[in-house]
Amino acid sequence: MVIPTYNESDNIEWIIGRLRRAQPEVDVMVVDDNSPDGTGKIVEALAQTDPHVQVVHRTEKAGLGAxxxxxxxxxxxxGYDVIGEMDADGSHQPEQLQRLIDAIAQGADLVIGSRWIPGGSIVNWPKSREALSRGGNLYVRLLLGIRVKDATAGFRLFRRQTLEAIDIETVTSTGYVFQTDMAYRTLRQGLTVSEVPIEFVERERGDSKMSKDVATESLKLITRWGLAERRAQVQRLLGRRAA
Incomplete structure (x- = not known):
């Protein structure tokens, strides 16, 4: 499981401990963006006594997608065949990871832990934030023409072949829109996306990295992709009529 961090010293040891207890065979990779609060150092200490834990140090804070x-x-x-992602703040519960593992074992190319399918839920969110998330995902479905209910969710498992088909080197989105980008690219490759219900719990410690600017930038990019998709559909339709 890949866990990106920036200033998560209050949470990182706690969430790694939960993940290691819930799934003892799962390896943990923390990707730290040079956190000034010492998050990376904490993971280094954990890795010295646990071979299932490693830390990748980056030199700057360059965004979630990066x-x-x-x-x-x-x-x-x-050489990993299945690669996952989750947040460090406890919003994604390691105890529910087995749901994603079962779905990937049944043949899905990408599995998303979803808040907005039957059985999914949220804890400690104001109605305004719920409305924003639901509305944003509806906007994604309408504009991009996909059926994924929670394209913005960040609790996921990818098959190796999925990431290779997407060619992650060509992915340029860096913020939270990265999640939508990856789901969209997976579907465009003709691969399968499965959603399983999870309970999403709002963080109790530390500061959220989501901001109004991040949300605005995400909407701009999704709009751009959607318009490009509509142009492509019109061109395909005109091409078929001409033939």
């Missing part, structure tokens, strides 16, 4: 791409590349180079 951290995940880096971690995915390292994991691919190390």
């Amino acid at each position: 951290a995940y791409r880096h971690g995915f590349r390292v994991a691919l180079d190390q």
Whole structure:
């Protein structure tokens, strides 16, 4: 499991401990963006006594997508066949990871832990944030023409072949829109995306990295992709009529 971090010293040892207890055979890779609060040092200490834990140090804070791409590349180079992602703040519960593992074992190319399918839920969110997330995902479905209910979710498992088909080196999105980008690219490759219900719990410690600017930038990119997809559909339709 790839876990990106920036200033998560209050959470990182706690969440790694939960993940290691819930899934003792799962390896943990923390990708730290040079956290000034010492998050990377904490993981280094854990890695000295646990061979299932490693830390990848980055030199700057360059966005969620950049951290995940880096971690995915390292994991691919190390030979992993299934590579996952989750947050460090406890919003993704390691005790529910087995749901994603079962779905990937049944043949899905990408599995998403979803808040917005039957059985999924959220804890400690105000109604305004729920409305924003649901509305954002509806916007994604309408504009991109995909059926994924929670394309913005960040609790996921990818098959190695999925990341290779996407070619992560060509992915340029760096913020939270990275999650939507990866789901969209998976579907465009003709691969299967499965959603399983999870309970998403709002962080109790530390500061959220989501901001109004990040959300605005995500909407701009999704709009751009959606318009490009609509143009492509029109061109395909005109091409068929001309033939």
